[in-house]
Amino acid sequence: MPTTLENWNPGKAENRHPEMTYEEKEKLFLEVKEDPRYEDFLYGCYECGICVSSCPSARFYDYSPRVIAQAMAREDVERIYDIISEDIWNCAQCFSCVRCPRGNNPGGLVTLLREVAVRNGLQETRDVLQGYSRVIYKVMLKGNQVSPDMLQPDFFPDWGPWVAQFSANMPVWRKAIPVDTLRGVTDAAWRTERKTLLELYTIWFETGNMDIIKEIDEGLYDLLAEVMQEELEDQ
């Protein structure tokens, strides 16, 4: 039966988060919808399930890129709040879901939803990203984010006894790399000029990125802002 105005039944989700008003939830959805990328990422949903069949997270979690595309297409504000407060953090951002024959990009929608969740400092988001602040700290202060000194047995015990080897031999092994920008560097992935870092700090402040960090972790913001401001003032 073709969908008409009369039989349209989008199956709106129930209010599972009464602690937040409908208006607040709608405001979050509208922030996503107003993003210029939104129109590029959502064209409707056939409900064919191709995105789900190729999604790693759908195999592991109670997670579905199809539900995200459907909820967004139906503008189901309650369901979208369910998604924004939890589901989005299960996505692996592999973009296997862009196999969608309709041209949807559920992974892209998740990116927008995450950005809005972070910008609004949702409590669930703060909780999820708590363990990730070390990486945010690294990328913002060092210009790259996976430094060799992260390889410590305490952080990666499940990576086997080699992590202890990497860690113990780090200073000398890093000197035994012929690449000029890597040789001897242990606290960053590669050696970056100070001027380059200052330009990166300028980007963080000018684009409002620092305000975003403030929303999710004020302590981290204070730490980063102090170091960056000092460096920029010394320039």
Next chain:
Amino acid sequence: MTTTVEEILERKSHAVIRDPEVAPIVDLREELFELEARGEVIVQRVPENHVEVTTKFGRKKKIPIDHTWHHKSCGQCGHIPGYTSSIFWLHRQFDLDYLDPKDQTSCTGWNYYASGASNATAQAAVMSRNFAAAYETGYFPMIHCGTSYGHYKEVREQLIHHKGLRDEVRRVLDKMGKPLVIPEELVHYSEWIHVMRKRIAEKQTVDMSAITATVHPACHYYKIVVEDAIYDPEIYGGQRMATVTATLQALGMNVADYSTWYDCCGFGFRHILVQRDFTRSFANLRKIEVMKNEVNPDVTVTHDTGCVTTLDKSQFAAKAHDRKVGIPVLSDAQVSALAMGAHPFRVVQMHWHSTDWRPFMDKLGVDWQKYWDEFQGDLELIRSGQKAGITWEDADKPVVNVA
């Protein structure tokens, strides 16, 4: 205000027109050159010395051979340094001009995909700052990382299609006195290896014909902005990307197929650092064990930092649970360097890998113990202060010859 039901129904009713005779050919360069003609951006051209390859829908993509600015990778340089040193070593063997810049930051894409703690303008400004830095040197950017490559393709599309974003990025770049530069092509280093594969095979000193390999294609190479990836009718009938597979075949390996080739490695951006139960399960159950059960390869080869890390490091915990694992994981750059006789430790830096690579080296006929002992000698000199470190002078010469 939310959309009305009428508007939603109208959107759902749009037909998708499919014509098998007309492939969805997208060439963003046309729009890019139009923007340049209007004075909105500078387009950095691919250097003269380049090779043209065919992309998914038939577009010709230019891959530069030399005069390249190496956009490094957080994970390669931080956790798998042999990946980066192998790429540079290959360039040096062919005496090709390249630049290893310090004026480069991470693309910050990993963090963004993981945490969302950034925004579109910041992401585009970081990309544009890096590309402006490359443009200032005159060298053409070559991207080492699958994440950076996919992320930049995504951002390039956004920059081309959204004037507001361009204007905002230009405002930020003005603060640094930098122009808004977008390269004519975004090139991944594995595409360079792809076009160099026959020249690599000509200099091969290690026979690889006894090796069976599997390929894990990196998601961000061919899933985001799909039209930029290299395809070849000779490789899987043109139904899958040709990069990596064609290289391994050129080196004489038997490349074996397996049923979960399309699956992600399980990296998950934030998962690999803070939620590794997801990463491990996916890497082992959907990738490594499937390869092992179906074709039992000697090695699996990929072309992205995150994939090498995920597939390599995840196997230790699985072994403890008696899962059927134990496949060494290398990048195509490392395999190519090994094929051309690179020192397994000074250049390929095998000692940073976790899954046992020794059986693979034994099967190649490489006396890895001899080179390990030699490397221990280097380390002793460094420890005692007699040597500051390994340099290209120590590492340039091919040393392995078992062809």
